[in-house]
Amino acid sequence: MNPNDNLWQTILKDLERLYNEETYNELFSPVTSTFKEQNGLITMVVENDFLKNRINKLYIGKINELATKYSKTPVRFKFISQSEVEPEPTLTDRKLTIDYRQGNLNSTYTFDSFVVGKSNMFAFRMAMKVADQPGAVANPFYIFGDVGLGKTHLMQAIGNYILDTNVEKRILYVKADNFIEDFVSLLSRNNNKTEEFNAKYKDIDVILVDDIQIMANATKTQMEFFKLFDYLYLNSKQIVITSDKPASQLTNIMPRLTTRFEAGLSVDIQVPDLEHRVNILKRKIATIDANAEVSDSILEFIATQFAANIREMEGALIRLISYAQTFNLDITMELVNDALGALLKTRKKSDALSDNNYDKIQSVVSDYFQISLQDLIGKKRHTKFTIPRHIAMYLIKLKYNIPYKTIGQLFSDRDHSTVLAACERIEKDIQLDSNLKFALDSIIKKIDSTLSKS
Ligand SMILES: Nc1ncnc2c1ncn2[C@@H]1O[C@H](COP(=O)(O)OP(=O)(O)OP(=O)(O)O)[C@@H](O)[C@H]1O
Numbered sequence: 001m002n003p004n005d006n007l008w009q010t011i012l013k014d015l016e017r018l019y020n021e022e023t024y025n026e027l028f029s030p031v032t033s034t035f036k037e038q039n040g041l042i043t044m045v046v047e048n049d050f051l052k053n054r055i056n057k058l059y060i061g062k063i064n065e066l067a068t069k070y071s072k073t074p075v076r077f078k079f080i081s082q083s084e085v086e087p088e089p090t091l092t093d094r095k096l097t098i099d100y101r102q103g104n105l106n107s108t109y110t111f112d113s114f115v116v117g118k119s120n121m122f123a124f125r126m127a128m129k130v131a132d133q134p135g136a137v138a139n140p141f142y143i144f145g146d147v148g149l150g151k152t153h154l155m156q157a158i159g160n161y162i163l164d165t166n167v168e169k170r171i172l173y174v175k176a177d178n179f180i181e182d183f184v185s186l187l188s189r190n191n192n193k194t195e196e197f198n199a200k201y202k203d204i205d206v207i208l209v210d211d212i213q214i215m216a217n218a219t220k221t222q223m224e225f226f227k228l229f230d231y232l233y234l235n236s237k238q239i240v241i242t243s244d245k246p247a248s249q250l251t252n253i254m255p256r257l258t259t260r261f262e263a264g265l266s267v268d269i270q271v272p273d274l275e276h277r278v279n280i281l282k283r284k285i286a287t288i289d290a291n292a293e294v295s296d297s298i299l300e301f302i303a304t305q306f307a308a309n310i311r312e313m314e315g316a317l318i319r320l321i322s323y324a325q326t327f328n329l330d331i332t333m334e335l336v337n338d339a340l341g342a343l344l345k346t347r348k349k350s351d352a353l354s355d356n357n358y359d360k361i362q363s364v365v366s367d368y369f370q371i372s373l374q375d376l377i378g379k380k381r382h383t384k385f386t387i388p389r390h391i392a393m394y395l396i397k398l399k400y401n402i403p404y405k406t407i408g409q410l411f412s413d414r415d416h417s418t419v420l421a422a423c424e425r426i427e428k429d430i431q432l433d434s435n436l437k438f439a440l441d442s443i444i445k446k447i448d449s450t451l452s453k454s
Contacts, residue, residue, distance in 0.1 A: 004034040004042050004075070011066045018062070027055055035085070038167050040075045040107045042067075045085055052081040061112060065286050074107035078164070104173050105163070108287070109156035115283050117276030120150060123267035127154050131161040134169075134206055134238035138265030140229075143242045144438070145269030146445055148311035151242040154269070155208050158240055162206060170204040176214040183221045201228050206238040212261075213243050216252035226257055239264075245442060246435055251370055268438060277303035277313060284314055285321070292321045294331050301336065305344060308445065316340055357451055358396050358410050364446045365392040368439070377411050390422035391440065395447065397423050 008031075015028045027046075035043045046052050055063075056079050063077050111131075116124045123145075129137045141158075143151045159171040174182075186197045201207070207228075215222055232239055243250065246268070247261035272280065281299045285292055294317075302320070306313035323339035324331045337344075366376040369388040376389055389411065396407050397419075404423070408414040430437045 004037055007067065007071055007075070008034050008042075008044070010070050011063060014066050015059075015063070019059075027051060027059070035080075037075070039163060040073065041164065041167065042075055042077050044077060044079045045082060046079055047082055049081045049083070052079045055079045064112070065290065068108050068287050069290070076107050076110070076160075076164075105156050105159045105171065107160060109153045110160050111157045113283065113287070114150065114153055114157055115276065115280045117272050117279065119270040119272040119276060120154070123154060123269050126265060126267050127158050128161075130238065130240070131158040134158075134162055135236040139233060139236070140239035140241050140261060140264035142247055142261050142264055142266040143240070143269065144244065144246050144266065146244060146271070146308070146442060148309035149269045149271065150310060151269060152210055155210060155240050155242050158238075159206060159208055162238075169206065171206045171208065172201065172204045173208040173210065175210045176212050179209065179225065180215065180218050180221045183224050187220075202231060204232075204237065206240070207232060208240045210242050211244070212241050212253070213245065213250060216250070219254070222254050222257060226254070226260075229257070229260060233260075246438060248435065249439065268434065270438075271308055271441070272310070274300065274303055274307075277307065277310070280310060281313065281317055284317055288318055288321050289325065292324070292331065294320070298331060298333065298336055301333070302340075305340075308448075316343060319343070358400070360450055361395050361399065361447055362392050362410070364450055365395065365443060368443050368446065379412055390426050391443065393419050394423045394426040395440075395443065399447070 012028060016024050019028075031044055031046060035045045037043070046055065060077065060079070067075050067077055111124070111128060114120075114124060123143055126138060126141070127143075130141045143154060145151050156173060159173060162169050163171055182197060182200070186193050209225075215225065229239065241261060246266060247258045250258050250261075278296070278299045281294075281303060285294060302313060302316050306316050320331060320336060320339045323329075324335060329335055362376055363373055365388050366373045369376075369384075371385060371388060375385045376392060378385070393407050393411060396402070396410070397404070404416040404419040407419045408416055411419070426436075426440075430440060
C-alpha cells in the first residue's frame, strides 16, 4: 500500500461528510488509492477528463486544505485522467530527479492560498506572470514590504507554481543569512567545497532569495552573490528577491547589486485594509480548523488589534482556536479576552509608554537615513538632512499632536511656521511618492517596536 493512501482515506471521510451522496459517489469514492508522489505533489488518477476537470476546478482547494490539516509533511493533490498516465520512469531516470520541494519550499504557500486585495494586487498579478514565464517577464523580480506582510508566501508561491507545472524544475529557496553561512563555510574549508557550492547555487532554474537586506555589510558575500547573480541572469534563470525596503533604499549593499535589482521589476506589498485582513483570517480558519466557528465581529476585533503584521494576526487566531479546542468552548468575546489577554495587554502597555518619546523618534529617523542625530536636529540645509528632518517633525506631530511651536523647540528652536510647512509638505508628498510612503510606514513600525522595548 502506498504511504499516502491512509491520508487519502482520512480525507475521503471528510469529503463524504461535506458533500452530498451523489457528488461523493460520482467523484470521490471510486478513487480508492493514490497513484504517486513526487516533491510533495500527490497524483490521483480518475477515469476521464470530465471528472478530472470537475475535481480540479471545484474541489481541489478543499482537498488541499484537508491534506494540510491531516498530513505531517507539506503535500498537495493533483488529479489526472487515465489517458494522461505515463509509463514509470526507469531507475536511471529516477536517480536524476532531485527532491527540490522537500525542506525547500513550503507547499502551503501557493497563489491559491494567497488572499488578494488592494495592498498586494499588483505584486500578486506580476508574480503570476513571472511564474508563468520564468526568466522572461521580469528579471530580477524584487518584492519589498514590511515584516510579516506576505513576501515569503508570494515568493514561494512562484516556486510552487513552477514546480507544479514542471516537476523537474530546480528551484532553490534561500534566506540571505543561509547564503552568508554557506559562503563563510566555503571559505573556511578546503577547495573541493567549491564544487558543492556551485552545484547548489548554479545548477538551478530559479533562485528565490529571501530578506536580501540581511546581506548589508557582508562585503565578500555580496561579491560572491554578485557573481552568482550575473551567472544566473546571463543564463536567463529567474531570480526573485525579497527585502524590507525598495532597492534604492538598501543601505550597505553595493551599488552594483542594488542597481541590478532596480533594473528588474519591483513590486511592493502594503498593509492590507480591514476587510482584506478579515478575508485573510477567514481563509486561515479553513486551514487551522474548518469547523471552527468564529463570528465576523470577533474576526474584525482580531484584525483591528493586530493590524500591521499578518504573521502576528495569524498567530492570535491560531492561539484562540487552539484555546477553544483545548477547553472545548465556543469562541465568544469573553474567550477572546481569556485566550489573547496577555498579547493584548502587551500592546496596550506599549501604547501607554509612548508619551514623551520625541527623542526616540528622532533617533529612529536618523538611524533609518544613516545621518547623525546632530545633523537631523541641526541647521544644515542639504536635502540629505532636510527630508529626514521634516519626516521626524511630521511623525512627532502625527504621534503626539503637540503644538508646532513645541516641535520647533526640539529642532534647534525653529519657529512654528517652519514646522507647519514641513508637516504640510510631507503630508502632500506621501500622496504622490510611494517610496516616501513606504519609508514612513517602515519608520513608524521601527518607532513602535523601539517604544515597546523601552
Ligand atoms: N495575502 C495573504 N494571504 C494569505 N496569507 C498571508 C497573506 N499575506 C501574508 N500571509 C501569511 O502571513 C504570514 C507571514 O507572511 P510571510 O512570512 O510571507 O511574510 P514576510 O513578508 O515574508 O515577512 P518577513 O519580512 O518577516 O520575512 C504567513 O503565514 C503568510 O501565509
